[in-house]
Amino acid sequence: MPNNKYKTFYIDTSVEQLKKLSNLFLAWEKHSKDLYLIEDILRITHSMKGAAATMEYNKTVKVLHLAEDIFYALLHKELELSEKVLDILFKTLQVLDKNIKNIISQGKEANLDIHIKSLKQVIKNNATKTKTKIKKQARASLSYITHSGSDLYTPLEIVVPTDRLDKLQRIVDSLFVAKMNLQCLISHDPDSTKSCLEIDRIVADLRREVKELRTMSLAQIFSPLPRLVRELAKAEKKNVNLIIEDNGLSLDKTILDDMIDIIVQLLRNAMVHGITTKQKDGQIIVQTEIVNDSVKIVVADNGQGIDWQEILAIALKKKIITTAQSKEMKLSDIKQLIFDGHFSSSSTTSIRGGRGVGLSLVQKRVKDLRGSVVVDSSKNKGARFTILLPLPVSVLWSLVFQIGNFYLALPNASVIKIIRLPKLIVFDKQTNFVHKNIKYSLISLAKVLEIKKLSIVTQNLAIIKHDNKKILLPLPQITKEEDIIIKRTPKVLKNNKIVSFVAVAADGRPVLVLNVDYLFD
Amino acid sequence: MPNKKQKFILVNVDGQQYAVPLSSSYHFFHIRQITPIPQMDKRIIGFTYHNGHLVTLLDTAKIFTLMTKNSNEKCAMVKFDHHYYGWIIKSAGDIVSAILNKSRTQDILKEYILVNKKKIKVLEVKPVLKDINLDAK
Numbered sequence: 001m002p003n004n005k006y007k008t009f010y011i012d013t014s015v016e017q018l019k020k021l022s023n024l025f026l027a028w029e030k031h032s033k034d035l036y037l038i039e040d041i042l043r044i045t046h047s048m049k050g051a052a053a054t055m056e057y058n059k060t061v062k063v064l065h066l067a068e069d070i071f072y073a074l075l076h077k078e079l080e081l082s083e084k085v086l087d088i089l090f091k092t093l094q095v096l097d098k099n100i101k102n103i104i105s106q107g108k109e110a111n112l113d114i115h116i117k118s119l120k121q122v123i124k125n126n127a128t129k130t131k132t133k134i135k136k137q138a139r140a141s142l143s144y145i146t147h148s149g150s151d152l153y154t155p156l157e158i159v160v161p162t163d164r165l166d167k168l169q170r171i172v173d174s175l176f177v178a179k180m181n182l183q184c185l186i187s188h189d190p191d192s193t194k195s196c197l198e199i200d201r202i203v204a205d206l207r208r209e210v211k212e213l214r215t216m217s218l219a220q221i222f223s224p225l226p227r228l229v230r231e232l233a234k235a236e237k238k239n240v241n242l243i244i245e246d247n248g249l250s251l252d253k254t255i256l257d258d259m260i261d262i263i264v265q266l267l268r269n270a271m272v273h274g275i276t277t278k279q280k281d282g283q284i285i286v287q288t289e290i291v292n293d294s295v296k297i298v299v300a301d302n303g304q305g306i307d308w309q310e311i312l313a314i315a316l317k318k319k320i321i322t323t324a325q326s327k328e329m330k331l332s333d334i335k336q337l338i339f340d341g342h343f344s345s346s347s348t349t350s351i352r353g354g355r356g357v358g359l360s361l362v363q364k365r366v367k368d369l370r371g372s373v374v375v376d377s378s379k380n381k382g383a384r385f386t387i388l389l390p391l392p393v394s395v396l397w398s399l400v401f402q403i404g405n406f407y408l409a410l411p412n413a414s415v416i417k418i419i420r421l422p423k424l425i426v427f428d429k430q431t432n433f434v435h436k437n438i439k440y441s442l443i444s445l446a447k448v449l450e451i452k453k454l455s456i457v458t459q460n461l462a463i464i465k466h467d468n469k470k471i472l473l474p475l476p477q478i479t480k481e482e483d484i485i486i487k488r489t490p491k492v493l494k495n496n497k498i499v500s501f502v503a504v505a506a507d508g509r510p511v512l513v514l515n516v517d518y519l520f521d
Numbered sequence: 522m523p524n525k526k527q528k529f530i531l532v533n534v535d536g537q538q539y540a541v542p543l544s545s546s547y548h549f550f551h552i553r554q555i556t557p558i559p560q561m562d563k564r565i566i567g568f569t570y571h572n573g574h575l576v577t578l579l580d581t582a583k584i585f586t587l588m589t590k591n592s593n594e595k596c597a598m599v600k601f602d603h604h605y606y607g608w609i610i611k612s613a614g615d616i617v618s619a620i621l622n623k624s625r626t627q628d629i630l631k632e633y634i635l636v637n638k639k640k641i642k643v644l645e646v647k648p649v650l651k652d653i654n655l656d657a658k
């Protein structure tokens with residue numbers, strides 16, 4: 001009976017090792033003469049076999065053992081690396097992936113018998129060349145292979161479950177809030193302030209370390225993509241080269257899971273509907289970069305592109321839009337059609353314009369993350385999807401104030417300038433305000449929050465910018481500038497348009513972070 | 522096959538008794554500060570912060586249309602679907618072991634336990650969120 005106590009550890013480790021194997025396979029496909037790569041592959045396979053044996057996953061052990069036999073034969077040049085052998089080894093990765101998923105979902109190994117037979121067949125075909133003696137010697141010496149010529153080999157890592165990291169993050173955040181609270185209380189005592197500065201430094205170091213722990217490199221996250229494209233290209237009989245430009249970025253785990261799903265969906269679309277079988281130079285580029293407070297993801301292909309007139313025709317045919325609507329549609333409206341759920345579910349795979357499969361899911365995912373997706377494409381000129389996702393931040397420098405009973409925050413990033421008026425003004429029903437000969441629209445937070453009979457008497461006005469528009473927001477006379485700690489958005493805020501998310505202020509009180517977009521609506 | 526006994530803590534809300542299942546995530550505390558939420562159903566009072574958790578406070582008395590005397594100031598925190606919720610209560614009482622039963626009534630709360638032959642409803646977050654129309658995933 002497999003030991004359940006170590007199952008999670010086994011799964012996490014196996015997933016990581018499979019990713020590394022995948023990288024090594026892809027590198028090996030290009031540099032098949034690099035024997036160090038096979039050594040690294042052997043080392044990981046051997047380690048996986050040991051772990052599977054500990055867990056008593058005997059069929060998995062068998063698969064890994066047979067795969068090892070093939071690698072030994074390849075290492076000792078007893079077996080030639082043919083396309084067929086390479087395919088069966090890539091298939092082994094697929095089978096092991098599926099097996100792990102089965103262990104996660106059903107608690108037991110998948111049926112591996114067919115693949116075991118295939119691996120045996122490869123070995124049998126080369127039986128005369130494969131010498132058991134060499135194998136045994138090599139196996140015995142495996143633990144002593146010290147060379148790690150390939151950059152892809154990394155030393156043993158400890159797998160920490162994300163929920164443990166979340167817990168650690170929560171404790172550090174609480175410490176940070178407590179520290180801010182303490183700073184407020186003792187701000188007038190010089191000795192205490194000195195001690196507080198020391199605590200400040202320690203907490204900052206701790207927060208930075210936790211942040212590092214939560215961060216993963218995109219190179220690591222993107223490592224399965226080449227294999228995915230390779231498999232898709234084979235299935236679709238297409239010739240595609242995948243170029244990944246991750247710019248050496250590392251991001252917080254909270255955004256990575258969603259991000260990789262979006263990219264995989266767009267890659268599939270590019271592969272299935274963008275690149276054609278006739279193309280010899282099919283190319284898909286995945287680019288990521290940081291732009292202001294967002295991560296920009298571009299998935300572009302040089303395929304047949306999207307024929308927007310054809311998209312319009314399909315939408316009409318599928319009755320997604322009426323003829324009257326179609327006549328008034330601008331290109332930007334037509335582009336939105338491919339993200340329509342009904343369009344996506346329609347059968348459009350055979351036509352040039354039909355790239356809709358799964359795009360509605362992409363848009364939904366992006367919207368859930370408060371991001372945006374834009375598509376640029378024209379017939380025969382490929383397609384380019386650009387996604388902007390706001391970076392997950394845990395601390396936000398904000399303006400914090402209270403209106404009525406509501407405790408609110410406005411992120412400093414959305415404020416261009418704070419105007420300090422020479423005297424107190426009552427902001428009641430005015431809709432405009434002139435400052436330095438510029439007329440601004442005035443937003444009343446009391447009105448937004450549906451608080452009746454509340455006037456704001458203040459000297460403070462914030463100029464907020466959004467999409468080239470500027471508005472003025474009267475802020476209460478007592479408005480503080482401080483760091484607030486962002487918390488996981490509660491479910492009850494799912495449909496709330498006024499509040500973007502919730503944070504915790506220095507006094508330990510939850511503060512509602514205003515949705516700036518809504519103020520402009 | 523008979524149901525297994527589970528542990529519950531009895532809580533008082535405006536003189537009415539309810540039961541809260543005991544789990545590792547439950548916690549009782551005095552509410553210090555509440556942040557109300559705009560555009561929100563009145564049965565959700567707002568948020569509070571406790572032990573590093575952001576807690577959505579449910580107005581137990583309003584949810585079950587009890588005659589509130591504003592005497593409820595404690596919170597019974599529970600974890601549901603990765604989020605923390607707090608039932609506003611007056612006080613917490615005994616811990617009991619009982620079998621969980623399900624009634625076929627139209628009430629929001631369908632689960633109950635029997636303590637000294639008396640039916641005590643079990644506070645559940647899921648049907649309440651559904652009733653407030655906030656359960657959409």
